[in-house]
Amino acid sequence: MNVMLPFRPEISSLTIGYMPLLDSAPLLWAAHRGYFRAAGLDVELVREVSWASLRDRLAYGALDAAQCLAPMPVAATLGADGVGVPMVTGLCLSQGGSAITFSRSMAARIGLKENMEVTVSAAAVADYVRCGGRLRLAYVFPFSMHHYLLRDWLALGGIDEDHPGIEYSVAPPPxxxxxxxxxxxDGFCVGEPWNTAAVKGGLGFAVTPTSRIWDGGAEKVLGVTREWAQLFPQTHRAMIAAILAALQELSGRNVARELTQLLHKLQVVAVPESWIEAVLRGQGVGSAPRFVSGLEAFPRRSQLMWCALQMLRWRQWQQPLSLAALTSSVCDMQAYCDAARALGMPGPAVDCVTEGAGYVVIGADGTTVSSRFIRGPVLDxxxxxxxxxxxxxxGEAARAVARA
Incomplete structure (x- = not known):
């Protein structure tokens, strides 16, 4: 893609953080293919050791921008994360690419089988716990799709509340x-390639990709602080446009081999090169990260609303809030639209859709995006x-929500 961008960045030298996961590829690809340079930006990409350190370094100015878990800007803006530095996102980087994996011994004890339907596997786990079994499950960050989709999967089996038989912990993906x-x-929910690594190493049993629980939910987004976005609006748009161009290329051509070589060369993940390529070609144990492009790369306000609702659900926030005001302040629709326009791409006609309903219209020309929950109800x-x-x-969670 030939990128000629009209932005005049207020600052040109940027430090962008990422985590050692396959879905950091859009940032690495934008640098590899020269899209940051074409946007007038000199970017240093910095690998972080945990989501907590990445969040802190972004909040306190050590990073200009970062690959973020989709709920992170919401939690930061709300103040639920204990740091409370408001953040915004103008770009979705990926969907899917994570899975729930158990140890082989625990999977056998519960009776999990290959290709088991998602609701059946959840019911089997729920039966095990109700009969006195104990589980220790890990996810990557309290404010993450991994946490919320793991909980949603357990709810399919009827475990809708905290259960004394389940102990949760947080650990960095690697x-x-x-x-x-x-x-x-005994199990975890994490992004690839760590599920594939567990299975290939003979340790793990892949229960389900998270994309089977919510197909179309934002996984990672580009995050900056609100103050930074206000200080450097042209730089923000140039950065979004550069990564959007990379996403367009990643989703539009067969780049699995070249991307594998890049990830291996940069030593992003410490697994065999063949495992990386298998995941990117959709041959891993979970779903490959989906590098979204076009209107799927717009971080919908309704996606962020779902994240905020999980914070209420799991008592990470217990005060009244306006979902409309919160998600409007997090979703930088104008920055996305300006960047998309610079690349000749259409912008969204709306910033909210009914999540979970299947294919929903988001573009003025009738363009649709997919958002499907494995079970109802939908989120209007x-x-x-x-x-x-x-x-x-x-009831207290429902009462805490001001009508959007």
């Missing part, structure tokens, strides 16, 4: 396989409290 091997955890952004009530979630 440590998950070691924790499984040592017996410190006009009535989020109804979503909580229909899921049977606590």
């Amino acid at each position: 440590q998950m396989v070691r924790l499984l091997e040592s017996g410190a955890v 952004p006009a009535d989020p409290a109804a979503y909580l009530a229909a899921r049977g979630w606590p």
